[in-house]
Amino acid sequence: MTESDTPSGYRPEFEAALRLFARVSEAMHLRGLPRPVLVGGAAAEFWSASAVSTGDFDLCTPVQPELEDEMQRLGFVRPSGRGRFLKGWIHPELQLGFEIVADVPMDGNVDAAHIRLVQPIGETALFRVIAVEDLIADRMGQYASGTAPDRIGQAQILLALHPDADLAYLERRIREESGGDFGVQDIHPGP
Template sequence: MTSAGYRPEFEAALRLLARISVEMDAAGFRPPVLVGGGAVEVYTLGAVNTGDFDLACGRQDVLEQVMQRHGFVRPSGPGLATRGWVHPQLALGFECVADTLLDGMADRDMVQLVDLGADGSVAVIAPEDIIADRMGQYASGSAPEMLGQARALFALCESLDLDYMQRRIAEETAGSHGLQDLQDPA
């Protein structure tokens, strides 16, 4: 998978994450995996935009040290309490939200790589897993808009492993939803 057609600030953030990933890998640590809205933006080629990069990384301490070396700061002060990091030249926040992919439910072998040339590559959670995650959020009733994201991903992603995705949707929704719910009734 290559980067193509992303908005400039998103591509700049992807490239920075790729350089961070290269540095972590060179130091012997598994690089972070992009999850959440950032993964959705990758797979929809910018049709759905995000305001942050959520990352899964088993070594948050190492990730944060490398991020600091790349210019990231943790906002502080009144009204700026956050668990995340920002880079002065980027319009996107970065946050380590988990140490495993979807609480260990996602298959790490399904992770995709976005090739950013000389900057390296970025690991992105599999589209099947991000679709299942969005369906789980939708099914919980906490985020009704996630059904639209899941449907957009399903429509735009090619070569999906439908058996794996059906299983993952069932896991994320306690069996209440499946592939049939991804068909837009319009």
């Protein structure tokens, strides 16, 4: 499935990073390799049109060395020096870091049919991102852990921006991610 062009309204640096990510993704596809999947805060910023903002792009891929090769070809470098984040990548023209966080999104709990293929405005390249329902479930799982109390607010924003979300799938995914402690009713005011 290809989503229509991404909505406008993103902060300029995020939009530039999305375009670069799409080019990396397209390069992987042209090599016959799976496109990486955008998850985490960058997915939240994508689905919220920058109402929720992030400082990095979290990516999932089962072919990390090949993805890192493509990132280097497009100008990404590993930051170096004291006090620098050493696990990820940066592009000299962007103020956002890129990090490969897993082989598959959300420990493989994401229904592959819910991973979206998206084309940024002005690009011919495509990238993959987890569905808004899985992202909301992720935010609720982090909230349920007690380590990220702000994530329930992000989940509420995301659901408010996507009233057409598949609520049955969302209910199941929130229950899975929160250990059964939360459901859609905890972030949705009801019919």
